[in-house]
Amino acid sequence: MTVPVGLPGLTDKTVVVTGALGGQGVAQTLVLLASGAHVVATDLASSITDDLTAAAEGLPGTLLYQQLDVGSIDDWARVADFTLPLGLTGLVNNAGIPLRARLGDIHLDDWDRVMRINLTGPMLGIQALAPQLREGSSIVNVGSLAALNAHHTVAYTASKWGLRGLTHVAATEFGGRGIRTNIVHPGYVETAMMAAAPEIMAETQRALTPLGRTAQPAEVAAVVAFLLSDLSSYINGAEIPIDGGFSSSGGVKYMSDTIRRSQGQS
Secondary structure (H helix, E strand, O other): OOOOOOOOOOOOOEEEEOOOOOHHHHHHHHHHHHOOOEEEEEEOOOOOOHHHHHHHOOOOOEEEEEEOOOOOHHHHHHHHHHHHHHOOOEEEEOOOOOOOOOOOOOOHHHHHHHHHHHHHHHHHHHHHHHHHOOOOOEEEEEOOHHHOOOOOOHHHHHHHHHHHHHHHHHHHHHHHHOOEEEEEEEOOEOOHHHHOOOHHHHHHHHHHOOOOOOEOHHHHHHHHHHHHOHHHOOOOOOEEEEOOOHHHHOOHHHHHHHHHHHOOOO
């Protein structure tokens, strides 16, 4: 694993990260630990992985672990009991699952499963942990580029659009308590979850992205850490794309490149 770079404004903060044992969750956990934060990593597994433990060794923060099914009220209550004496200051709703079924093909059971993890899970987490968040705390929801336009993955897309709404409700509801809520929208990130996608998907993404490449998990983690830190103390209700300019360009890069090629330009 790449050695994470720490950010200021996070020393001694205590943050819960869901989906912490894979992909973006690992990167978020390591960046927070490198920044001196205390991280309560959560995931479905009964115990933390050796890989994450080894990667966290020597970092200034403290790594703790709790098993969590984000769609379970009982599991969230147990995590809340665990964090209560720790002085919680942050929550990252990162856990999520993809499902590539289209609108005409989606089964209700699959739809419900995606909604339970991607949307109901963050709602339950906020309900369980917000009462103990103190002034200056921060909630960061991990959305998706699919929450900014109409992807064919109907359940995943709808769940991430719903997460946008949840974010703005929480930003309004808790702002008076000095608790900020924001959402980030990663584009195509090089994780194990995306490795299962067809290569043509990555090729198309690069062709449509002004930076011309996909993202690394640490690039998303750095923005998440910033939103959890004191550096972002007046950012509330924001939506931040981390997509290399994909959503900003609206496909114009591909059109521009095609025109250049037709004119014999490099």
